[in-house]
Structure formats: C-alpha cells, structure tokens
Amino acid sequence: MAQPTAQQKAQPTLKRRIGLGLLTAYGVGVMVGAGIYVLVGAVAAQAGTYAPLAFVLAGLIAAPSALSYAELSTRMPEAAGEAAFVERGLRSHALSLLVGLAIVAAGTVSAAAVLRGGVGYLTSVVPLPTLATTLVVGAALVLVALIGVLESLTVAAIFTALEVLGLALVIWAGTTAVPTVEWQAPQVIGWTGVGAGATLAFFAFIGFEDIVNMAEEVKQPERTMPRAILLSLLITAALYGLVAWAAVRAVPVADLVASEQPLALVWARATGGSAAPLALIAVAAALNGVLAQMVMASRVLFGLGRRSPALKVFHRAHPLFGTPILATSAVGAVVLIGALALPVAALAGATSAILLGVFVLVNAALIGVKRQTPEASFRVPMIVPVVGLIASVAALLMLLGGGA
Template sequence: MAEPLKRRIGLGLLTAYGVGVMVGAGIYVLVGAVVADAGIWAPLSFVLAGLIAAPTALSYAEFSTRLPEAAGEAAFVGQGFSSQAMALFVGLAVVVAGTVSAGAVLRGGAGYLTAATGVDSALVIVVMGLMLVGVAVIGVLESLSLAAVFTAIELGGLALVIWAGGTAEPSTDWAVPAALPNMSIMAGLGLGAVLAFFAFIGFEDIVNMAEEVSEPTRSLPRAILLSLAITSVIYALVCWAAVRTVSVNALSQSTSPLALVWQVARGTSPDFLSYIAVFAALNGVLAQIVMASRVLFGLGKRTPGLAVFRHANPRFGTPVLATIVLGAAVILTGLFFSVDRLAEVTSSVLLSVFVLVNLALILQKRRAPAAPFEVPMAVPVVGLVLSAIALITALGGML
C-alpha cells in the first residue's frame, strides 16, 4: 500500500503559495510590454486580465472540492471526459509545463545573480537547483514556509516600487488629463489584458497540493480565489506606480521597467531589485518542483507505469523519488534551453489544459450538478471561451 502524503498545510500557507507562484519574476519585465499596448490605461489591463482568469479559477475551485487529489487537472479531465488516457495526457502535460517553467525561471534567476556577482551561471544553476530540491525533499511545510518567506521578499520589493511611484512627481503622460477610452484605447486595453493574463498563470498549482491540505474542500477554493484577488490588486498598483512615474514611451522600451521606476522616482541605484528578482526566481522554481512532483505522485495512483512515484517517504512525508527526478529535469532544462522558448511553451501547454478543464467541468456538471462548492454553468462556459481565445493568441505569437 502506498504511503500517504502528510496533511500539514492550512489556508494561510496555501494562499501564500498561490500568490508566490503568480507574483513571480515576470512582473518585473511584463509591465513595459503591457504599457506598450494600453498606455496609461495599463493598470486597467491587469484588472481586466484578472477578470479573464477568474472564470477558469472558479472552475478549478469547484473541481478541487469534487476531486481533492494531488494530480488535480488530470483527475478533473479524467472524470469529466471519462477517460484515463486523457487524464494521463493532461497530467504529463502539467508535469512538462512545470518542469519547463521552473527551468526557465532558474536560468533567469541565475542570470541576475551572475550579473551581480560574476559567478559562473552554470554553477549557480546547479547549486541553486540542488538546494531547492533538498528543501522540497525535507517536507512540504518547510517548502511552503520557505516559499512564503521568498514571497514576502518579493512583495516587499513591489511595495517599495509602489511607494516610490506613488510619491514621485507625475510623468508628463500622467499629468496631462487623458481622454476617456475610445475604440482605439479599448483595443489597446484588450491587447494588454491578453498579455497580462499570463501573469496570472499559477493559481492552478494550488489544486495539486490537495492531499497535503488539512481541510481541502474548505481551503482549496478559498485559497484559489484569495490568491487571484490579492495578485490582481498588487499588479494593478505596481502598474499604476509605473505609468504615474515614467513616460509610456520609456516604459515600453525598457527591459527592466520596475528598476526604471525606482531610478526615476528616487534617483538612486535600483540594483537591489536584481537581488529581489533572484528570490522571485527561487520561489518560482521551488513552487514548480513541489507542484510537479505531486502530479507525478497522483498519476502513480492512476497509471501502473508510473506507480513507482506513488510513494511518500515515511520520515519526510514527501514524494522523494518524484521530487529528485523533477529536480534533475529542472536543472538540466535550465542549463541547456533558452528562457524565451521555454516561457512560450509553458504558456501554450497551460492554456490548453485550461480549455480541457473548463470543458470537463461542463460535462461533469451535466451529469452530477451537486458539489461542495458550486459555480453556475455559465462560469466554465465563459472560462472555456476566454481560455481558447488566449490560447489562439499565444499560438499566433509563437508562429
């Protein structure tokens, strides 16, 4: 009989985990790209992106109370489509996306640290990767507690940016009263929202912690919705501080827009933000290793060929073999693949999973409407449509 995972996680840590996954290194570079589309209305693009993500997040919230299992999306799609083959496909897709995403973030974080210290990037990738794998093996409570510390450091950096932008002299673009949104501005808002949507990917990782949550049917939907709401507010405030302080043209052309905000607002070096970006990277890598190893653990229950991963260490209460295999894959990915291509693949895979999860919930609600946490049928329908649009946009950008 397979050893169970230990239920050690409450609502607070679970929500911090969700916020930490979403508020990653991406916000440090994404603001400029969104501003290029939406101008000074970019903060509204982030709010709109949060609303676009909300229906799919609600679909995940309902499904998480129907099937509180480690391989969340795989279980959802498997039951919705009544197909174990679909469950295996989705589960492996999530594992690949998590591995690729963690590899990209690990490589990016190592780049920041190499630039600041001059240490060889390959050595940084290996050492950082091994340290994070070690933490993930020791225990989920220890992993999520460390992730919460990383999240606090990330949020502290963003709070400083918000404070600097909010107290600085307004930029010329902000000081001149803007016209009410016309069709052209609304189109820019929409394009900016589609781009900003990718900053909200991460809430889905919460469901894969189900077998380590003390009250899963109560805590999972709350953590999903709380983390999405908190992240939406943070993103909107960060973007507001940016467009209030720096001109639209300068922001849209900058590769480090938040560092530019600090430099313009305070007139001092923004180098400390590079170190905060390293903590953001560590947080993202640890979260993905923990999540993807739990998916492998959950797939071991459903697929005989993966049963070797359906074991938790009696001492640590974690899936040690799955964690080590995933950690090694993340380190190798970070060493040998480019960040841009890895990020594009991750987004496309996850959006495909969103489409399938929304469709699976539609099918499941038709068969069995009752659930501990229920949303109207319109929610997964809207989530399906919006995820499909975002997927088509993402694929178009890759071609």
C-alpha cells in the same frame, strides 16, 4: 464506519500539514513569480497609460477558470488534480494522463527557465560563476523540496514576502514620483490596445491552477482549497493593478517599453538610488517560482503514479518526510539539466500555450461533472465554466496567432 482495507493502508500517503495561510502564500508566490518584474513594459506597449486597466481586465478573464478550479478541487481533492478532473468530466483516461504529463512538462520547463533567469539576476549583482551557481542554487532548492512540504512552503512564503515587499516599494516609489506628462494628460482610452495588453497580462495570472495539486497535503481541503485559490487571485490582481499604476505614473511609457527591468527603472527614477535592491528581490521571486513549480510538478507525477502502471514508481512517499521523494528527485534533475542546456527564449510562450489548453479541458470537464453530479460542497453557476472555456480558447487562439 467502514474500516480501511489492507490495500488502502498500504497506499503511500502525503502528510496533511498545510493551512489556508501557507497555501494562499504559495498561490500568490507562484503567480507573482519573476514575470511581473519584466511584464509591465510589454503590457504598457499595448495599453499605454491604461496598463493598470489591462491587468485588472486580465484578472477578470482569469477569474472564471479560477472558480472552475475551486469547485473541482472540492469535488476531487487529490494530487494530479487536472488529470483527475479531466478523467471524470470527459471520461477519457488517455486524455487525463496526457493532461497530467503536460502539467509536469510545463512546470518543469518553467522552473528551468526561471532558475536560469534568476541566476542571471544574481550574477549581475554578485560576481559568481554561472554554471556553479546554477548547480548549487538548484540543488539547494531540490533539497528543500525533498525535506518536506511544510518546509518547502515556509521557504516559499518567505520568498513571497520578499516579492510583495519589492512590489510595495515600487508602488511607493511610483506614488511619490513626479507624474509624467502622459499621466497628467492621458489620451482617450483605446480599447483595442487595452484588450491586447490584457491578453498579454493574462499570463501573469497563470499559477492559481498549481494550488489544486497540493490537495493531499492540505488540512480540510474542501474548505481550504477554494478559499486559497480565490484569495490568491484577488491579492495578485490588486498587486498587479497597483504596480502597473505606479509604473505608468512615474516613467514615460516609451522608457518602460525599452527597459528590460521596468520596475527597477521605476525605483531608480523615483528615488534616484541604485536598482540593485530590486534586482535582488527579483532573484527571490525567481527562486520562489522554481521551488513552487518543482513542488507542484512532483505532486502531479506522484498522482499520475496512482493512475498509470507505467508511472507507478513515482507513487511513493518518504516514510519520514512524507514527500514524493522519487518524483521530486526526477523533476529536480530535469530542472537542473534544463537550466543549463535549454534555450529560454521560446519557453514562456510554449508553457502558456500548454496551460491554456489545459484550462480549456478543465472548464469542459467541470461542465461534464456538473451534469453528472449537480450537488457539491462548493458550487459555481454553469455559466462560469462556459465563460472560462470561451475565454481560454480565445486567449489560446490569440497567443497562437501572435506567434504565427
């Protein structure tokens, strides 16, 4: 067995401390986030009482890209995963760096927007000053991310448990509520509306791709990564379908569409109680999204530092904590500034467009990699990345067309 060279020994390394459970919880937490707490009404506006079907269909649309990520993560288990995939599959260093920076930008902007929204939920329940609360909460999350990945993902897992608890309460409330007239006598299924709802619901599944950027801190990544990606997608799809079912069963579609907090409305209508507990759980969901995105973006920046001399300063791991300290600090600073200064309205659409473009390139990269090296420890049929590429292009065109 060859001994590592002096240069390899000198390379900064991250600590492998993450197992399947924490990685799956991280993936579920990133996908669930705060979005599902407001997205159900928008999907119901398109699909009506068939909103649960739209969410299931969206999960099926996301599945091919998730499978492509699963195979690529076993072939190249490293931080800045998408950049590595694109460079190898499409043989373009410039394009790989562009993809990596796009992922950093999307994660950072998303974290800033979610931090701002989460603080808004918090201050609506507890009378606190917005500016100071944003700074304190944001700085606390940056500190957790700096201390260690195990600590970060443990905190994220706690937030994820609270998120899932909130969704479970909504499902229970919807199950026990008196069914609406629409639910008891549903109209004939309108596939055009269901398809439009599925395109919108697809964005609630964005997040599984973040898992691959944790690869250098995962135990046995070749086995753990694909399992975590697929488990995260299955768990999230089941939760989304059940939540949407509970919502349209308990509350008329028009009321869901008109509400800015549709799941809190489901709880209030079904139980007759205050919606404050659901608002606090939405805060936990937001904080989870912020922490997960900061952890992901800093790992991508760390990985890009290995690939680009201009970003080499970020390829440094703290000797004690084993975290990319400069990358995390830089991402955290931008998140705080963005949460205080950036307009939130258009950020979600921009983030989704960036990530769908990345999905197109990643699926194309897997097609190229499979042609170069067919064998791998985890393989999917060639049709999977082809379908993933087509679905991502179609969703991107629909998104851009809708925003035109």
